[in-house]
Amino acid sequence: NAGVTQTPKFQVLKTGQSMTLQCAQDMNHEYMSWYRQDPGMGLRLIHYSVGAGITDQGEVPNGYNVSRSTTEDFPLRLLSAAPSQTSVYFCASSWSGDHSQETQYFGPGTRLLVL
Amino acid sequence: DQQVKQNSPSLSVQEGRISILNCDYTNSMFDYFLWYKKYPAEGPTFLISISSIKDKNEDGRFTVFLNKSAKHLSLHIVPSQPGDSAVYFCAASGKAAGNKLTFGGGTRVLVKP
Numbered sequence: 001n002a003g004v005t006q007t008p009k010f011q012v013l014k015t016g017q018s019m020t021l022q023c024a025q026d027m028n029h030e031y032m033s034w035y036r037q038d039p040g041m042g043l044r045l046i047h048y049s050v051g052a053g054i055t056d057q058g059e060v061p062n063g064y065n066v067s068r069s070t071t072e073d074f075p076l077r078l079l080s081a082a083p084s085q086t087s088v089y090f091c092a093s094s095w096s097g098d099h100s101q102e103t104q105y106f107g108p109g110t111r112l113l114v115l
Numbered sequence: 116d117q118q119v120k121q122n123s124p125s126l127s128v129q130e131g132r133i134s135i136l137n138c139d140y141t142n143s144m145f146d147y148f149l150w151y152k153k154y155p156a157e158g159p160t161f162l163i164s165i166s167s168i169k170d171k172n173e174d175g176r177f178t179v180f181l182n183k184s185a186k187h188l189s190l191h192i193v194p195s196q197p198g199d200s201a202v203y204f205c206a207a208s209g210k211a212a213g214n215k216l217t218f219g220g221g222t223r224v225l226v227k228p
Contacts, residue, residue, distance in 0.1 A: 109158055
């Protein structure tokens with residue numbers, strides 16, 4: 001099993017550009033989520049999904065869109081990149097249900113720099 | 116306002132000694148707590164968890180203690196090994212918040228040989 005994969009590993013964008021961060025998992029997990037990690041802030045939840053066709057906002061959703069058309073894939077779209085979106089982005093997946101959801105498997109991350 | 120705080124950004128310990136990492140939370144609705152470990156250029160990995168109905172959970176060299184009245188949890192690593200050098204994140208969740216994770220800011224641990 002590849003687990004959770006993310007592409008690209010690193011990306012540089014100019015302010016105003018858009019892009020999609022890809023995330024895929026091969027564990028048939030229902031729950032998938034996107035986090036951003038900033039120094040001293042830990043990981044903050046951007047968006048999450050409890051299954052195909054169902055998404056919801058997390059703590060910091062502004063400027064990001066998601067969709068979940070299949071169980072495996074959960075792409076994150078930056079609509080118009082801003083320097084404040086410079087961060088490391090992690091995708092994670094897990095089983096749904098009490099305390100299974102919290103034990104999440106993380107991808108290796110995408111480092112994004114917005115100039 | 117951070118609901119989960121790790122007040123020590125870094126910790127240095129000698130190999131073989133105990134590492135103690137601390138975490139405080141403010142939301143009394145949290146009922147499940149976890150520690151994740153992160154190496155550079157990798158994603159976090161789950162380490163250990165504890166439910167609010169317990170005050171201690173042990174897994175090999177790792178023990179998590181929960182003090183609900185103080186809204187405080189700690190992770191003990193005994194004995195510490197150089198491979199334990201990493202960033203450790205405390206996280207909390209609660210049914211009222213849909214079991215979504217809230218993370219602390221992380222503590223960087225360096226274990227010196």
